[in-house]
Amino acid sequence: xxxxxxxxxxxxxxxxxxxxxxxxxxxxxxxxxxxxxxxxxxxxxxxxxxxxxxxxxxxxxxxxxxxxxxxxxxxxxxxxxxxxxxxxxxxxxxxxxxxxxxxxxxxxxxxxxxxxxxxxxxxxxxxxxxxxxxxxxxxxxxxxxxxxxxxxxxxxxxxxxxxxxxxxxxxxxxxxxxxxxxxxxxxxxxxxxxxxxxxxxxxxxxxxxxxxxxxxxxx
Numbered sequence: 001x002x003x004x005x006x007x008x009x010x011x012x013x014x015x016x017x018x019x020x021x022x023x024x025x026x027x028x029x030x031x032x033x034x035x036x037x038x039x040x041x042x043x044x045x046x047x048x049x050x051x052x053x054x055x056x057x058x059x060x061x062x063x064x065x066x067x068x069x070x071x072x073x074x075x076x077x078x079x080x081x082x083x084x085x086x087x088x089x090x091x092x093x094x095x096x097x098x099x100x101x102x103x104x105x106x107x108x109x110x111x112x113x114x115x116x117x118x119x120x121x122x123x124x125x126x127x128x129x130x131x132x133x134x135x136x137x138x139x140x141x142x143x144x145x146x147x148x149x150x151x152x153x154x155x156x157x158x159x160x161x162x163x164x165x166x167x168x169x170x171x172x173x174x175x176x177x178x179x180x181x182x183x184x185x186x187x188x189x190x191x192x193x194x195x196x197x198x199x200x201x202x203x204x205x206x207x208x209x210x211x212x213x214x215x216x217x218x219x
Contacts, residue, residue: 003207005192011216018078018209025071028055040070047071052218057211061160061187078211085151085161085185086204088196089169094143095196096150098158099205106154108146109198140169144176151182162208164191 003015016024025047029035032049039046042063047055047070057074061082066073081101088095097107151161163170163186170190174183191207193200 003210007214011214014213014215015207015210016213017206018075018211021078021211022071022075024213025055025075028053038070040064040073045070045074054216056214056216058189058213060209060211074211078209082159082209083157084205084208085154085158085182086164086201086208087147087151087161087170087173087182087186088164088191088193088201088204089140089143089173090165090193090195091169092139093196094139094146094165095198095201095204096143096146097201097205098150098154099208102206102209104201104205106150107198107201108150109196109201110142110146111195140172143169144173144179147173147182148178155181155185158185160187161185162187162189162191162204164193164204165196 005013007013014024028047028049032053033051034049035047036050037048042065043059045057045059045064047057049055059074060078064070064073064077066076084099086095086097086099086104093109093111095107095109097104099105151158161182167190173179189212191204193204
């Protein structure tokens with residue numbers, strides 16, 4: 001089944017696997033009185049149905065390229081074989097890996113103790129906060145080390161890097177100059193994921209290939 005979530009700017013976003021994409025576009029046309037117009041750029045395709053509903057599909061790993069109808073080009077593009085780096089981080093856990101065509105072929109996952117916030121006040125709260133900050137720094141340092149060891153030597157083999165987890169934690173890693181070549185291969189998309197574990201890395205490998213389509217009903 002396709003993954004669906006509500007979009008902050010209205011409408012909903014559906015993630016469609018490359019293998020289901022052609023059928024999804026056929027179903028969209030059937031549900032919305034056919035297709036009225038389709039436009040394409042290197043980074044997105046906008047399909048407008050005759051009833052006014054629009055489907056804006058982001059191009060994974062742009063540019064789109066190719067010739068022919070945009071939706072056909074997108075299906076071919078999405079199904080292309082790729083080797084992708086994965087970097088998933090939340091405070092206290094991370095998972096790093098390399099995936100080929102949606103399957104993880106190399107990985108490293110670790111968890112770290114980072115205490116939650118204390119409700120105590122005064123000096124005890126300050127001491128607890130310092131300890132928590134130290135734990136968080138250590139956790140992110142180890143996540144950076146693992147990312148460097150797993151992805152660093154293989155960057156020349158990767159088509160892209162896909163990020164996931166907590167934006168703030170990823171921003172902390174982005175500030176580590178050692179990881180500049182890793183983040184240079186990463187696009188703007190950040191997968192929303194629960195705590196990184198090995199099974200979550202497998203999920204991310206599949207979702208990294210999916211095409212995100214923003215659906216908006218006619219106004």
